[in-house]
Amino acid sequence: MNRRSALLRSLAAFALSLIRPGQARAQALAPRPFGEANPNLDSLAVGEWWTKRQPPRNPPPSLDVPRDEVVAFAVYTHDNGVLKMTAQLFPLKPGEERMARLELKHGDEWKEVARQEVLYPGWSSHFRIEMWDNTKDVPYRVRHGANAMFEGLIRRDPKDKDEIVVANMSCNSSRTTGLRPEIIDNITLQNPDLLFFAGDQTYRHTEHTAGWIEFGLQFRDILRDRPTICIPDDHDVGHPNLWGENGKVSKIAGNADGGYMFPAEYVNLVQRHQSWHLPDPVDPAPVEQGITVYFTRLRVGGVDFAILEDRKFKSGPAGKIPQMGPRPDHINDPKYDPKSIDLPGLELLGKRQEKFLEDWTADWTGADVKCVLSQTAFCGAVHMHGKEDQRLLADLDCNGWPQTPRNRALKLIRRAGATHLCGDQHLTVLVKHGIDEFGDGPYAFTSPALVNTIYGRWWHPENEQPGPNPVPSSPLPWTGDFLDGLGNRISMLAYANPPKIADEKQRADGYGLVRFNKKKQTITYECWPRFSDAKEGDKAQFAGWPQTVAMAANDGRKPTAWLPPLHFDIDNPVVRVIEETTGEVLYSRRIVGREFRPPVFSDGSFIVSVGLDTPEVTLPAMQSRPWNREDRIHLIKLA
Structure with missing residues (x-):
């Protein structure tokens, strides 16, 4: 191929990239995505970020890396058949593809299983794989462009380990x-x-993307091959201390009035970086200002x-x-x-x-x-x-x-x-x-x-x-x-x-x-x-x-009485005990073995519910009594 043909093909590919969904057009990226009132939020990673000067004291790592190194690290969890992974990229430049790819290795072959947009601001990409088989170790790699790559291992669930x-x-x-x-x-x-x-993975209060990338570079050699829980604390969202008060706006120095001092979009960026890869929230409704949970x-x-x-x-x-x-x-x-x-x-x-x-x-x-x-x-x-x-x-x-x-x-x-x-x-x-x-x-x-x-x-x-x-x-x-x-x-x-x-x-x-x-x-x-x-x-x-x-x-309470001994026809059932008069749940536990004599902490009548994983079967009310080895054992059939 002559140089003219190669140049024409390169220009054509570049033109196509400009109209393809998920492609970076830096000139269209908001230089102040958190509003004109917050020009310094995430400043090292927004707008024409490659022109920004590093702070003179304790600077974070340079965000302008060789282009085959733009995939910085990844974090993941899997639970209940769902794998979730966040891939963190260094900021991208004009014309660079705004798409990350997840590949898994089965046998000797790598297979692409997902593509996701690299989000701005923040430069993260998020993968969700349903029907995940957690019984096997699976190598993975996150890729960007032709050469950038971060590799790791999705560990199997170690449920067989003692x-x-x-x-x-x-x-x-x-x-x-x-x-x-x-x-x-x-x-x-x-x-x-x-x-x-x-929490406090980074103390770069107004520069979370740079701080998060810095944290990832410091810990990626252990992040890459095991599940990770990250939860942001006060300094991650730019606070000296934080009392969130359901997401309201804080209006005084030190923030002791409760709420958040930076825009919800910035708080959500921090939470997306650090916690998107956790299992889905059990109650996903956002709090005030649209701040996610x-x-x-x-x-x-x-x-x-x-x-x-x-x-x-x-x-x-x-x-x-x-x-x-x-x-x-x-x-x-x-x-x-x-x-x-x-x-x-x-x-x-x-x-x-x-x-x-x-x-x-x-x-x-x-x-x-x-x-x-917590x-x-x-x-x-x-x-x-x-x-x-x-x-x-x-x-x-x-x-x-x-x-x-x-x-x-x-x-x-x-x-x-x-x-x-x-x-x-x-x-x-x-x-x-x-x-x-x-x-x-x-x-x-x-x-x-x-x-x-x-x-x-x-x-x-x-x-x-x-x-x-x-x-x-x-x-x-x-x-x-x-x-x-x-x-x-x-x-x-x-x-x-x-x-x-x-x-x-x-x-x-x-x-x-x-x-x-x-x-x-x-x-x-x-x-x-x-x-x-x-x-x-x-x-x-x-x-x-x-x-x-x-x-x-x-549970450090000292029993004062016991309920009649129970014998189950399955191993390790769940037992819940409720004080009948007050309705207070005393405890809900998975016992070890098939026999259990429920301890209680007062005299009276108690409701016991049992089951394989949840307390589904409720037994007749039981009266507490002193310990007596001669008490009749009650057989409970759950199989």
């Missing part, structure tokens, strides 16, 4: 740029079945994860309670009464998510164990904020406030015998919650900051004494039972204070691992420093870890 391992991570400081080999090497060796990023469930290896949005519906404190500190969400008045700020009508999870949790506790389809995931902790397990000598009595940004909906949430988590994993606090702790008394609630593990150059926190009781019932033989001085600054009961089991926040290797940053052992019915919580070496084993963990607890101990 132990399912989850990496618990959050707070990835953007002030420390570059890759994260010290974290990636350890996690690759430990090989978790699921990655959970609880993503709360849902994901099952991996028989562990059923409820994924919450604990910021989106929460009430903001400003204008609702008196200010008792330097700002509306910080309380430093030692004379204040915690009950005085637990006002009627304040929300935490909101009615929609509480309804979701109620339904989730009763539905054990595909589940042997349950776990709740952004932050249901307590204020921290004393020092920002500086080692800067004591704060109560922080209303945590989920310890409002206290009444906090207790409702913990009762729902306890109902399923679930543990709770979260991040956000920049201080890792393992606690056992108390609701009506110490220790009657579930365990909760707050991960350390992945990279802790934003905000230090410390657990440091003012009297420098352990609480009642300290952990026996703990290397940590301040374990035991405490009231947090909001009056909530917590039992401190382990914490990792930063010895020297100015020293990169003494900031107590890192990540958590949680091991759900279905065979032993135990949960092991591990906590690994950022610069540790996993090859050294448990001695490389923070002092106080690992800790192993019985799954059943996520």
Whole structure:
């Protein structure tokens, strides 16, 4: 072919690309897609992005990459026969194809299974595959143009494994740029079945696309070959703190009045980047301003994860309670009464998510164990904020406030015998919650900051004494039972204070691992420093870890009586117990084996419902009684 013919063909192909659906025409892309009032939102990735100058301090990676590298990374989940994947591309240039392709490998052959437009703003592409066979490992690759490609592995569901391992991570400081080999090497060796990023994946408040790509480049070597849960937190959507209040508009500095300060389109961009690949939301109706929701469930290896949005519906404190500190969400008045700020009508999870949790506790389809995931902790397990000598009595940004909906949430988590994993606090702790008394609630593990150059926190009781019932033989001085600054009961089991926040290797940053052992019915919580070496084993963990607890101990109530013993004709049925007088659901669990004597916590009459995956069959009312080995066993036929 001569040069003239080649040139004509190239021009013809280019002309065709301009009118083909899904093709990039940069001159038609809005340079300010979030409105004239927000010219700096996502500025590095919109309009003529290739002309933009990087910020002088802590710049993100260049977005102008070789064109065979424009597919940056991908994240995925699969549940209930549906695979969902988000592919993140670097920004595209004029004339470049605005289409990404998903290919799967079967045997020795690659087959294209889907094409999706690369969306602007944000430069992401989203694939949904129905009737997904989760019994096999399937290699995949996302392609753009002739040469750009990102490859990975869609793992089969590990339901045959006795132990399912989850990496618990959050707070990835953007002030420390570059890759994260010290974290990636350890996690690759430990090989978790699921990655959970609880929020603050990026702190580039107004530049989410650049920050999200930066995060993806840092973690893509573990993202590429296992399911990943990402839920955005306050800094991801550009906030210092966030009380979403059902999506209203925030109008004051610091946003403590509740709502969002940036346009809904920007919030939705963040959520689309980070959470579109999660299973479909269980209640998809958007909140105010058209802001989308993503709360849902994901099952991996028989562990059923409820994924919450604990910021989106929460009430903001400003204008609702008196200010008792330097700002509306910080309380430093030692004379204040915690009950005085637990006002009627304040929300935490909101009615929609509480309804979701109620339904989730009763539905054990595909589940042997349950776990709740959210952004932050249901307590204020921290004393020092920002500086080692800067004591704060109560922080209303945590989920310890409002206290009444906090207790409702913990009762729902306890109902399923679930543990709770979260991040956000920049201080890792393992606690056992108390609701009506110490220790009657579930365990909760707050991960350390992945990279802790934003905000230090410390657990440091003012009297420098352990609480009642300290952990026996703990290397940590301040374990035991405490009231947090909001009056909530917590039992401190382990914490990792930063010895020297100015020293990169003494900031107590890192990540958590949680091991759900279905065979032993135990949960092991591990906590690994950022610069540790996993090859050294448990001695490389923070002092106080690992800790192993019985799954059943996520309900810490002590039985006062029992119902008659039950024997089932199937293995591992679901049992729900309701107190007849009050209608309160005491618990809904999948038992192990065929025999179960339901414990109860008061005298009276109780309704028991049983089933294979849901409590479908209701038995005649039963009366509680003291333990008696001679009680007649009731045979329940479910097969």
